Amino acid sequence: MTAIELDSVTKRFEDVTAVDGISLAVEPGEFLVLVGPSGCGKSTTLRMIAGLESVSDGSLEIGGERVNGVEPKDRDVAMVFQNYALFPHMTAERNMTFGADAARDISESELSKRAAEVAEMLGIEDLLDRKPAALSGGERQRVAIGRALVREPSVFLMDEPLSNLDAKLRIQMRTELASLHRRLQTTTVYVTHDQTEAMTLGDRVAVMNDGHAEQVAPPQELYDRPATRFVAEFIGEPAMNVFPVEVHGDSVVHDTGLEVPVSADEMAAQDGIDAADLGVRPEDIGIAPLDDAPAGTCTATAEVTVTEPLGDSLLVHCRLGDETVQVSTTPRATFEPGERVALTVDADRSHLFDRE
Ligand code: ADP
Known part of the structure; x- marks a missing residue:
């Protein structure tokens, strides 16, 4: 069974077609990256998988079940946003655990235990009592990732999670995300406009253009055998x-x-x-x-x-x-x-x- 399947999924916002009949199958445990220029429909695709946008046409399945119309909290997915979306008045620990019990029956003490484990995994165990204002950008990002990990979802959805970090930290966090995925093997869909991030993180990469996927393939195959001129010119620096x-x-x-x-x-x-x-x-x-x-x-x-x-x-x-x-x-x-x-x-x- 595929972990996530999009079959001719379309999203229209009044007169704008943001996603135009995209078909994608994400395998269990796979790290799939959606990459493409600004405005090609990456975020909208991810937000439909999360349930934050409705699907105008086509079918969307998670874990073999059709989820068009299913509430985000009932989808067993956790999303990490570009701007971290932390509550300013809550401590790092509370940010990680807040709302995690909504979809499942997890006790407070079990959640605290999980938060401590996840914090250790992310190297933020000494920061759990701090509020976001007292954290650096990289630390906030770790808390945002921690919030997704605490939920132990079957799917992680990440929307440009590293783009607000400076170049050096971005590379460090990229490596950390790769080893985190190797360790947890949770199915992940990751959106970025940065082809280096796409090539280094993705088991497979979907190159998007104008609301559809031009090619979905492992990174080296995209580089060696681009299916279209668009992919050829988008992947590789300096360009083909x-x-x-x-x-x-x-x-x-x-x-x-x-x-x-x-x-x-x-x-x-x-x-x-x-x-x-x-x-x-x-x-x-x-x-x-x-x-x-x-x-x-x-x-x-x-x-x-x-x-x-x-x-x-x-x-x-x-x-x-x-x-x-x-x-x-x-x-x-x-x-x-x-x-x-x-x-x-x-x-x-x-x-x-x-x-x-
Ligand atoms: P990307 O993530 O690849 O930059 P998006 O998915 O954010 O692209 O957007 C794809 C297209 O849909 C763009 O033309 C964008 O302006 C449009 N769009 C996205 N969200 C909305 C919205 N809420 N209302 C109207 N148009 C939107």
Whole structure:
């Protein structure tokens, strides 16, 4: 049985369609991340699972039961919000336990015991008597997570829980969330607009665009085999280069004469169409001075426009015909703006997309 199943779920707010027929199945114990640009419908999807928004169309199941119309408190889910949503007049402990007995029969003393265990797990056992104003951002976030843990729900729902923390703390909490999940194995749906967070936390990642899921896959598969141009350009930093090509026989050709052989599978997917987009990640393009240019196909002449040392690599921006192409190379390479270079595309690691 799937833990959560969305079947063609749609949410309309008057004239806005926030979520447009999304279908998703979350496996028991899975950590599924919803990622995508602002406004693509991530929060609304999560809030429908929580029961905080009604479903306009489609079917939503939790633990095999249809829950369209079921009250949030009857769904056995616990949500962690971006702004923590703590009560200012209550201590950390009370914030964690308050209302946790509403859905189930748990005694006060049992709740206190659970709060103490969870606080220890989160390293906030010395802060239980403090009110939120006396806690740092990271500590407040731990209390908010603690509140969800105390409930021992079958599903955690997290809406950008780390986005109010500074960069260093965000990375630390990200690692803590990952080990917490490894330990508890509770089914989790996690919303973020940050692709690094998505890739590092998710067992699988659903890339959302315009109210639907473009691709749902493990992180490395999204990176290696993006199903659409949208996914290709959203996942990966620096972004994948994408430029227009014509399809000729079993290869594709760019205006500059750059020719890249394409696998039979990719060619079949083109279904006789003669114009497509070729995608190549910056690390899958070789760069060499013109005198060292490798002979043969997959190579074209370009001009360096800007170089950016990134510490562990050098990002070289080049002009290839009308396109700007980014190439990632070794940090000690020396290329100068204005220099003419040979770019060589790794054909096995290039991707063909329908022209949009
Ligand atoms: P995301 O979480 O991906 O940023 P949201 O789910 O918050 O996206 O929003 C998706 C779309 O739905 C946006 O266009 C947003 O403006 C709209 N929307 C969200 N909530 C409401 C609401 N309560 N009323 C009207 N429109 C809304």
